Amino acid sequence: EVQLVESGGGLVQPGGSLTLSCAASGFTFSGYWMHWVRQAPGKGLVWVSRIHSDGSSTSYADSVKGRFAISRDNAKNTLYLQMNSLRVDDTAVYYCVRGRGYDSAYYFDYWGQGALVTVSS
Amino acid sequence: QSVLTQPPSVSGAPGQRVSISCTGSSSNIGAGYDVHWYQQLPGTAPKLLIYANSNRPSGVPDRFSGSNSGTSASLAITGPQAEDEADYYCQSYDRSLSTWLFGGGTKLTVL
Numbered sequence: 001e002v003q004l005v006e007s008g009g010g011l012v013q014p015g016g017s018l019t020l021s022c023a024a025s026g027f028t029f030s031g032y033w034m035h036w037v038r039q040a041p042g043k044g045l046v047w048v049s050r051i052h053s054d055g056s057s058t059s060y061a062d063s064v065k066g067r068f069a070i071s072r073d074n075a076k077n078t079l080y081l082q083m084n085s086l087r088v089d090d091t092a093v094y095y096c097v098r099g100r101g102y103d104s105a106y107y108f109d110y111w112g113q114g115a116l117v118t119v120s121s
Numbered sequence: 122q123s124v125l126t127q128p129p130s131v132s133g134a135p136g137q138r139v140s141i142s143c144t145g146s147s148s149n150i151g152a153g154y155d156v157h158w159y160q161q162l163p164g165t166a167p168k169l170l171i172y173a174n175s176n177r178p179s180g181v182p183d184r185f186s187g188s189n190s191g192t193s194a195s196l197a198i199t200g201p202q203a204e205d206e207a208d209y210y211c212q213s214y215d216r217s218l219s220t221w222l223f224g225g226g227t228k229l230t231v232l
Contacts, residue, residue: 035221037223044123044210044223044224044225044226045159045167045210045212045223045226046223047220047221047222047223050221059219061220095166095167100172101155101172101173104153104154104155104214105154105155105172105173106155106214106221107155107157107169107172107173107212108157108159108167108169108212109169109172109178110169111166111167111168112166113165113166114166
């Protein structure tokens with residue numbers, strides 16, 4: 001059974017930093033691109049970042065570029081999201097998500113339960 | 122405002138057919154990028170419902186179906202059940218923005 005379990009969420013002041021982790025199990029972690037998707041309270045889903053299966057390339061939404069860094073440790077089956085210079089509008093539930101498919105048919109087939117990040121003074 | 126546009130809410134009674142639209146543009150759905158649908162039950166994480174326009178993952182009831190045409194896609198629920206009350210999101214890729222996109226979400230109420 002595929003499982004994605006996030007941890008590391010919490011309350012942080014504006015300008016602060018936080019690192020989220022996602023422990024993966026039940027599949028060959030090193031064979032999949034992985035993503036972070038966030039959802040602000042009462043709002044919709046927004047793609048945040050992705051990392052290649054071997055960690056060789058990454059991409060980010062414009063709203064987090066230069067502040068967030070995605071990484072992975074395939075030996076530990078773990079995905080990370082380092083978040084710096086946090087802003088109030090970064091407040092959201094952050095989901096660890098597995099990607100599947102190719103080119104024009106790419107989707108997100110498994111989601112973690114989410115980690116709440118609250119940025120407030 | 123989302124690049125993929127969905128109605129904020131829809132409703133229907135068991136025995137009826139409910140449809141949720143997802144309208145995009147020539148840089149996403151119209152460019153040939155597939156549309157996928159997710160169901161988010163209250164207080165839970167999203168779950169893949171339909172992938173590649175019309176395919177159901179194992180375990181998804183066949184009352185859910187998807188289709189697309191031109192720059193739009195639709196999710197149909199034939200005979201919605203009380204347990205189907207949830208938020209539904211469409212998703213695709215935009216080649217101009219070089220990003221994966223979600224629609225704004227549609228809340229389904231079963232009457």
